[in-house]
Amino acid sequence: MTAATDSPAAVATVPATTPAPASRMAQAALWVGLAVLIAAPFIGLYPIFMMTALCFAIFACAFNLLLGFTGLLSFGHAAYLGVAAYTTGWLVRSANLSPELGVLAGTLLAGVCGLTVGLIAIRRQGIYFAMVTLAMAQMIYFVLLQAPFTGGEDGLQGVPRGTLFGVLSLANDRVLYYVVLVVFVAVFLGIKRIVHSPYGQVLKAIRENEPRAISLGYDVDRYKLLAFVLSTTLAGLAGSLKCIVVGFAALPDAHWSLSGEVVLMTLLGGMGTFAGPVVGALTIIGLQNFLADRVGSWINVIIGAIFVVCVVAFRRGIVGELNAWQQRRRGR
Numbered sequence: 084m085t086a087a088t089d090s091p092a093a094v095a096t097v098p099a100t101t102p103a104p105a106s107r108m109a110q111a112a113l114w115v116g117l118a119v120l121i122a123a124p125f126i127g128l129y130p131i132f133m134m135t136a137l138c139f140a141i142f143a144c145a146f147n148l149l150l151g152f153t154g155l156l157s158f159g160h161a162a163y164l165g166v167a168a169y170t171t172g173w174l175v176r177s178a179n180l181s182p183e184l185g186v187l188a189g190t191l192l193a194g195v196c197g198l199t200v201g202l203i204a205i206r207r208q209g210i211y212f213a214m215v216t217l218a219m220a221q222m223i224y225f226v227l228l229q230a231p232f233t234g235g236e237d238g239l240q241g242v243p244r245g246t247l248f249g250v251l252s253l254a255n256d257r258v259l260y261y262v263v264l265v266v267f268v269a270v271f272l273g274i275k276r277i278v279h280s281p282y283g284q285v286l287k288a289i290r291e292n293e294p295r296a297i298s299l300g301y302d303v304d305r306y307k308l309l310a311f312v313l314s315t316t317l318a319g320l321a322g323s324l325k326c327i328v329v330g331f332a333a334l335p336d337a338h339w340s341l342s343g344e345v346v347l348m349t350l351l352g353g354m355g356t357f358a359g360p361v362v363g364a365l366t367i368i369g370l371q372n373f374l375a376d377r378v379g380s381w382i383n384v385i386i387g388a389i390f391v392v393c394v395v396a397f398r399r400g401i402v403g404e405l406n407a408w409q410q411r412r413r414g415r
Contacts, residue, residue, distance in 0.1 A: 108409065113358065120264055130256035131328065136368040137267045138325040143348040143360030144274055145317030150346075151355035152278050153310045154290030156213045158342050159200075159220020160318050163193040165337025166223060167319030168326040169233055172242040175327070177232070182245040182253060186323040193319020194312055196223065201311040205304055208293075217339065224337045238333035242326055253327065263324055270317060275357055277313070286310055347386065351393050353400030362401050 119126075123133050142164055149155050167189035175185040204215040227233050234240065244253035253259045277283050288296045289303050296303055326332045335341060348367050353359025367386065374382050397404050 109358075109406070116358075116361075117268070124257045124260055130260045132368075132372055134256075134260050134263045134328040135325065136365050137263050138321045138328060139345075139348070139368050140361045140364040141267055141270050141324070142318050142321035143345055143352070143364040144270060144357075145314045145321065146345045147349045147354065147356075147360040148274055148277070148317070149310055149314040150349060151359075152283065152290065153286045153307060154293075155307060155311065156346075157311075157314075158213045158217035158339065158346075159223075160216075160315070160345055161339065161341035162220035162223040162337050163197055163315040163318040164322035164325070164341070165227055165332070165334070166196055167193040167322035168332035168336045169227055169239055171323040172239040172326045172332040173232055175245060176239070176242045181247070181249065182327050183247055185245075186320070186327065189323035189326070190316055190319045193322065194316035197312045197315025197319075198308075201308045201315075205308045205311060217342075220337075220339065220342065224334070224339070227337050228334060233332075236334060238331055239326075240331040242330045242332070244327055244330070259328065263328065266320070266324060270320065271357070271361070274317075278357075282306070282309075344386075347390050347393075349400075351389065351400055353402035353404070353406070356400070356402045356406065359400050359402035366401075 120133075120137075124130050142160075146157070146160050149157060149160075169189075170192045171182075171185040171189035174180040174188055175182055180188070200216060200219045203219065204212050207215055228235060232239075244259060246252050247262065251258065251262075253262065278286075285296065285301060285306055289301070289306060293303055322332075322336060325336070344367060348363035349360050350363070351366060352361065352363025370386065370389075371382060374385060378385065393400065399407055
């Protein structure tokens, strides 16, 4: 093995299995998608639905940073969304804080919880890491269930939207929608910048060959812990925004089943891609809203069937398969 092969730069190189830089078609698709999101309130798309979908898109992007680019599978990510939602809801409703301070507090608390859980779980690998995150998330869930200020099974209701920075009323759905859209775009671009940074390249190296990264002197536990904290903090941001949008925080926001849904969103859209989690979140939330009144509880069976089809026939996800198809075309 040559010295060039063993260099840190070589380890941090994007693996051959990682999709090539987006083609002009992919870039055009991103611009078209952004244009559709900007025009959504004016083309008949319900603002509350779109805001909820964008919040889950932020959640899925945060999870993809951990799973798709670091290779860590967490089964308890919904706990951080729920913690942030309850924190923001209580501070805005009961402590009369402004929405921006409530969102900031909820996001920071989710990051603190992520740091606490990460310090315990990050030294484990594979299924052991996943089980530790699930166990800790269940502890958080029962705290939210039993705490006196959360409302128990009834949840925390009647959260006002308030006024952003004292000048911008969020009572109007369109105004709040564009606030959520700006936050979503900022998170999307921020994650993209993280992944393309030297730190992000080391995360990819850890994902592909952790022992080799260790042998080259990287403190992989520190890198993974930071990725875990970043992911949980962004998941908390999604929960805080969702609480402001819908006006309540409820136990399903922290339930393990939502952690399963975000895994499905990421795999369906395309793990390890930037647009994949967004496509997966919009698809799942769209199906849940469209089919809820038509098939009732059978919606879970349908989503489960979609998950099986995705795993068996579209293992790269929607965006991943499109990227692979474009690569094959360029190869020909």
